[in-house]
Amino acid sequence: MKINAPFAEKVLCAFIREELHKFGFRKGIIGLSGGLDSSVCAALAARALGRKNVLGMILPYKDTYGKDVEDARGLARKLGIRTRLLDISPMVDAYFSRCPTEDQVRIGNKMARERMSILYDHSVLEKALILGTSNKTELLIGYGTIHGDMACAINPLGDLYKSQVRALGAHLRLPARILKKTPTAGLWPGQTDEDEIGISYSEIDAILYELIDERRPAKEVMASGFKREAVEKIEALVVSSEFKRKMPPIAKISARTVGHDFLYSYDRNR
């Protein structure tokens, strides 16, 4: 579970630089929430691409996340990257005035997809590629909105557990306030992933590491000292969120089919 943060930084910066340059881009664009993941991603991008080539989009809903906006701005100032702030409430409210709901998940998902839509529009406007910020913990337990915050051109953080992202953030000298932040999907104010799942992030990461990286059967993981309910819960989350990690299945009826046996690399001829 331990990482060598300077080495991880070197590899991830090379990844960001190389993937963008291969596709003819110089600039990266990141949705800045003021949280840990997007801050680490922005810091890596600033080092990889140069601070002038990174745009942080700060996309709050009204002033619901007041301190987070300040944290995002403060980080951008520290990194010397450009920012643009846009309140998403007019777009989100316009939709829910026609389809009213109290369902916080629906509202949260809509906000995530509104931000995605703005990021993709700015991606064209700025000739920049979107850098994703979903970490390995979120990807595995499905804590992300499909086609929302999970949408991106490349994802530098997707193979780092939350606790590893934090270690990398400390190495990158992010502000202490950001390093200490409680992980949240940001679906509604005050939401925290840990409250929702009922297991601490360090425990989630430790269980995932055993199940995924070490490929140990759940029974063995329980026997090694983790609570049965916690292991079962994590395993169920991983299984039930498989669809979020895959392209949608295509019904195969021809001899050669996209997604089945039309097999080319993403980086083909780059």
Added chain:
Amino acid sequence: MKVALAQISPHLGDLEKNLDLHLGTIEKARRKKAGLVIFPELSLTGYTLMDLVPEVALEPARHPVFRKLAAASRSIDLVLGFVEERGKGLFYNSAAYLSGGRIIHIHRKAFLPTGGMFEEAKFFAPGRNFRTFTTSFGKAGLMVCRDFLSYGAGYLLFAGGADLIIVISAAPGRGMTARNAFATSRMWELMGEAISYFSTAFVVYCNRVGFEDGKAFAGGSFIFGPSGRRLVKAPEAEEDLVLADLRLEDIRAARKRWTFLRDDRPEVILRSLQRIVRDHED
């Protein structure tokens, strides 16, 4: 003898761009007075080819890219990786040794990793041979990446009298540790140290760098001398052209000290293997 390890990042599926990358690197190595320059596995094509395999495959004896490389080999020996087509439709993950304007040896990768993140046997036919051949530096043998992790393959080059074991690789880095390197890099070095020590030969390992579909190729190319001493080590995950002087007299010195080659009993190994193969049950 000066060897150059070209720790490059090839362009996936683009022979022309990669030819330019090779010729440019060859020129740099030549200017630095290297007598041999080694490129990584599939250096002419990139690694994650999948359905591109037939599109970049070539017959080296008659392909213009190889004519240019052969011409470059008049002033410096070359080892490189490419997709070889034989018999119209059989594709191999091959390594070629070029010298004096011609191809003097081709090795076809025998161990095709298939499982986990690897799927080479879906796209390539397996080679069936490990042979040594004569170069101006002594007897050499070639291996491609996963071949090297079979100690049986290493033994065959040793038994064939190799002075120089050349491994070309496209090994992705896997696993983070507290070290300033991928966890898997240790595995390659461990084999390099062991094989060089027990075969009293130089082991030269050239791995690529760069990213394909998010996979980071680890670099970390190295050379071990014939008594297991590491002579040079390239950085992990960054391009480099590493040069090292190989004192060929070290081979004789190592064999005076350790008589592994003299004491080898290939006929005993063969007889035992024949029995094992005959009695093998699935």
